Amino acid sequence: MSIRRPTARPRNPCFSSGPCAKRPGWRPEGLAAALVGRSHRSAAGKARLAEVIERSRSVLDIPADYRVAIVPASDTGAVEMVLWSLLGPRGVDVLAWESFGEQWAQDIISQLRLADERCLAAPYGCLPDLTAVSAERDIVFAWNGTTSGVRVPDGGWIAADRSGLTICDATSAAFAMALPWDKLDVTTWSWQKALGGEAQHGMIALSPRAIERLLSHTPAWPMPKIFRLTQDGALAEGIFRGETINTPSMLAVEDHLDALRWAADIGGLPALITRAEANLAAIEEWVARAGWPAFLAVDKAHRSCTSVCLRIADPAVARLESADQAAIARRLAALLEAEGAAFDIEAYRHAPPGLRLWAGATVETADLRALFGWLDWAYAEVAP
CATH class of the missing domain: 3.40.640.10 (Type I PLP-dependent aspartate aminotransferase-like (Major domain))
Structure with missing residues (x-):
């Protein structure tokens, strides 16, 4: 399936789970x-x-x-x-x-x-x-x-x-x-x-x-x-x-x-929690809409609002061997990095194959929303 390549990138494409994105406006x-x-x-x-x-x-x-x-x-x-x-x-x-x-x-x-x-x-x-x-x-x-x-x-x-x-x-x-x-x-x-x-x-x-x-x-x-x-x-x-x-x-x-x-x-811990939970909610909306990713967390009540780990649920990929799934996730992450749309989003090296997006309070929800189109495009490019 072909998806049009997006044009607008996240203003801050840093979604690494450590070190994580700097606060908005940092200089x-x-x-x-x-x-x-x-x-x-x-x-x-x-x-x-x-x-x-x-x-x-x-x-x-x-x-x-x-x-x-x-x-x-x-x-x-x-x-x-x-x-x-x-x-x-x-x-x-x-x-x-x-x-x-x-x-x-x-x-x-x-x-x-x-x-x-x-x-x-x-x-x-x-x-x-x-x-x-x-x-x-x-x-x-x-x-x-x-x-x-x-x-x-x-x-x-x-x-x-x-x-x-x-x-x-x-x-x-x-x-x-x-x-x-x-x-x-x-x-x-x-x-x-x-x-x-x-x-x-x-x-x-x-x-x-x-x-x-x-x-x-x-x-x-x-x-x-x-x-x-x-x-x-x-x-x-x-x-x-x-x-x-x-x-x-x-x-x-x-x-x-x-x-x-x-x-x-910005309001201390309550404001930080609100920002992180809003980011998780945005990711949940995108996952439900996109169809090909799924949360690694089995129980919704246990989903992290910071280190959001995703697996590829598309049956065409999910039935492959773990090494082949990892290769697809790796190509997807590399493609987004080459495009300057997202850095360092591959799953942790000892975790199941997939992606990991940091969604803590220093990440802007608007940047995540800008990323979703790039994720869908990149997956269409690398999927078998």
């Missing part, structure tokens, strides 16, 4: 006040880092008694830091329904080698049985599966009277979804996801229960310096004031402050 000139060439340990440098912490707390509405810190190595570093620092006293339930959950499970099983761990797994597109988790055990999970486009619907499955800790990788959920802080003891995210920051830095928010675990539990394994949240049996207080363990990029700091100010200016 490099907005970073002119960055403390480049200055020490992050100077008074001015520490003030900028502390501002990131407090602005993050404000936009995300993090409770006042939670401690927030900037940590090394993006969300991956943040998750590893808390796994190595907190796990051990109790059995652990790890939820895995996409590649990052699988990675955390593998680290817990193969690296930490805990005596009592369970991996509650589900295939891409589905959630594990959330009712199977135990309130007596620690729980490790992603709020939103970045590589599957599947999110937990809410925090109702987490016991309010739990004795274990909940450790939540929220990197593609923070700043786009409502997080129930009373159900989350440890939450991690990165600058490079929902607000379109530059890569490098991660963040953690620790509840009073998580702090209590930190101070009462000594891990059985050696702790690398970049994982240490305590010092001499006490909390490393400086980390929670912007005194980072490693050297941060002050240019990236200024960029993230720019994004946080924008988020606050």
Whole structure:
């Protein structure tokens, strides 16, 4: 089937799932006040880092008694830091329904080698049985599966009277979804996801229960310096004031402050959620109309509003071998990149073949609508 090639392109064709699109109106000139060439340990440098912490707390509405810190190595570093620092006293339930959950499970099983761990797994597109988790055990999970486009619907499955800790990788959920802080003891995210920051830095928010675990539990394994949240049996207080363990990029700091100010200016978290959900609704309308794509998420209630993962449902392609499906998706993505209509939209390398569109709050709905015609055209060009 031939489809006329569109003429109008998205104003911002960046739909990558990390690093993600910059905020609308972003310009490099907005970073002119960055403390480049200055020490992050100077008074001015520490003030900028502390501002990131407090602005993050404000936009995300993090409770006042939670401690927030900037940590090394993006969300991956943040998750590893808390796994190595907190796990051990109790059995652990790890939820895995996409590649990052699988990675955390593998680290817990193969690296930490805990005596009592369970991996509650589900295939891409589905959630594990959330009712199977135990309130007596620690729980490790992603709020939103970045590589599957599947999110937990809410925090109702987490016991309010739990004795274990909940450790939540929220990197593609923070700043786009409502997080129930009373159900989350440890939450991690990165600058490079929902607000379109530059890569490098991660963040953690620790509840009073998580702090209590930190101070009462000594891990059985050696702790690398970049994982240490305590010092001499006490909390490393400086980390929670912007005194980072490693050297941060002050240019990236200024960029993230720019994004946080924008988020606050447009109305904070409610406005960010509204923008992301509007993007998901636009994609849902297009998928229903186009016919050839389908959501990887099996249950509509579990569809992500940020990392929207699609498979090719056209029977002519769906019956092909996985490698052949992947080749078609790869050609489609490459064609759109060559046209300057969309960058970096192929599915994650370990996920089922298909496409992945970032639809978080920094993406304009108008850009998505401009993309849909290009997607239909490109699919007609590459379909068998």
